[in-house]
Amino acid sequence: MPERSPSRGRPKTLDRDQVLQTALMQYWSKGPNEVAIGEICTLTGASKPGVYREFGSDDGLKLAALDAYSHLVIRPFFEVLEHDRSFGDAQTALIDFTTQDRAAIGIPNGCLHVAMRAQRDKLGVMTREKVDLLRQEGLDNYAVWIEQAKSRGEFRMDIPTDIVALYFDAQNGGAMRMQTEGVPNDVIAKVMRLALMAIQ
Amino acid sequence: MPERSPSRGRPKTLDRDQVLQTALMQYWSKGPNEVAIGEICTLTGASKPGVYREFGSDDGLKLAALDAYSHLVIRPFFEVLEHDRSFGDAQTALIDFTTQDRAAIGIPNGCLHVAMRAQRDKLGVMTREKVDLLRQEGLDNYAVWIEQAKSRGEFRMDIPTDIVALYFDAQNGGAMRMQTEGVPNDVIAKVMRLALMAIQ
DNA sequence: CAAATTACGTACCCTTAGTTACGAAATTAG
DNA sequence: CTAATTTCGTAACTAAGGGTACGTAATTTG
Numbered sequence: 251m252p253e254r255s256p257s258r259g260r261p262k263t264l265d266r267d268q269v270l271q272t273a274l275m276q277y278w279s280k281g282p283n284e285v286a287i288g289e290i291c292t293l294t295g296a297s298k299p300g301v302y303r304e305f306g307s308d309d310g311l312k313l314a315a316l317d318a319y320s321h322l323v324i325r326p327f328f329e330v331l332e333h334d335r336s337f338g339d340a341q342t343a344l345i346d347f348t349t350q351d352r353a354a355i356g357i358p359n360g361c362l363h364v365a366m367r368a369q370r371d372k373l374g375v376m377t378r379e380k381v382d383l384l385r386q387e388g389l390d391n392y393a394v395w396i397e398q399a400k401s402r403g404e405f406r407m408d409i410p411t412d413i414v415a416l417y418f419d420a421q422n423g424g425a426m427r428m429q430t431e432g433v434p435n436d437v438i439a440k441v442m443r444l445a446l447m448a449i450q
Numbered sequence: 451m452p453e454r455s456p457s458r459g460r461p462k463t464l465d466r467d468q469v470l471q472t473a474l475m476q477y478w479s480k481g482p483n484e485v486a487i488g489e490i491c492t493l494t495g496a497s498k499p500g501v502y503r504e505f506g507s508d509d510g511l512k513l514a515a516l517d518a519y520s521h522l523v524i525r526p527f528f529e530v531l532e533h534d535r536s537f538g539d540a541q542t543a544l545i546d547f548t549t550q551d552r553a554a555i556g557i558p559n560g561c562l563h564v565a566m567r568a569q570r571d572k573l574g575v576m577t578r579e580k581v582d583l584l585r586q587e588g589l590d591n592y593a594v595w596i597e598q599a600k601s602r603g604e605f606r607m608d609i610p611t612d613i614v615a616l617y618f619d620a621q622n623g624g625a626m627r628m629q630t631e632g633v634p635n636d637v638i639a640k641v642m643r644l645a646l647m648a649i650q
Numbered sequence: 651c652a653a654a655t656t657a658c659g660t661a662c663c664c665t666t667a668g669t670t671a672c673g674a675a676a677t678t679a680g
Numbered sequence: 681c682t683a684a685t686t687t688c689g690t691a692a693c694t695a696a697g698g699g700t701a702c703g704t705a706a707t708t709t710g
Contacts, residue, residue: 262656299659
């Protein structure tokens, strides 16, 4: 998989990682369908054929960006749930994670995955499949967490786990949409606390 | 405003209402940026210049469609809240309205306004302004309803009204997104009941 | 150095989709 | 009937953007 470089031929100058990072940030901050490949080329100094050689297609670049995003954001997000803490503490941690001051860390508002879900039909097949996969994995992650809380007696048993999982997914989506629309993080945090308060 | 027809000149044959209805249904079911004007022309038999004479631009057509949508769906939606009933009954009515069987009535799943909010940056200025206006009006409508419930003693006073309004807006957005993603209406209803349960 | 190999990037191609120029058609006023 | 008026719709134009043909450059091997 590392695709090691061949021993001869002209050495590669295209900086794959720089292109990928730039694409990710652009898609994330502007939306996956607001950024043309040519724009990414301009920003990175890469040539279009170079980008195409590296990523294959627009779909391939978006897939790579979404994949990077899943490692950078989605995985850490769900890891918040896995630490051995109470259901309530984990919820608080979730809110903190979601509503942290992004400008201070230098990352865009909103969620690339949520944005892609809203634009699903505009995406290529590879990216679309990844979007669907991440959605399902997210629901599964919530489900495991909720089941655990149930088994520990930290959460009521009378609501089906899959319903609660969809509920959490919806709250997260709502928070991300608010953030994209410019609602301040402290307000979003209040709304989220309200959403979680209800469940106890 | 009725723009009465002039006494002479070639009589108009373009069916404004048919074009508008078609555009609305197409935008609603496929998404506002998945439908080209040429497609609407094909579906209605209208010519492109005819449509441009009537609506001015792509932005104008989308604005007209969103306006029609607001009368057809958004207004009735908020009228559900205005009937003189208890806070709890109104919430139930909201859920029923949102999760009714749309295929039976012949209307698409999801919400055009929610979809446009997610694609805000891709819209023309007029449509975008209307989207923002409808969002604000929606929040205001929720706020009035919540204040009323508070004054009647039907809802707790310890949560700021604007936070609750954002909460309801988020729940509705989440429901519409689930519907778009294919979650069955009865499941959506369960999630919504969970969301409202929490607030009591 | 010549051949083979690999990557580079300019300058295109092609499709989609918003938009319009313009001449023809239909109708009424005089 | 002629002029004025209004709308019609074919056949473009144009810009954006995904994608690539192809000649060139940079390396290693022998």
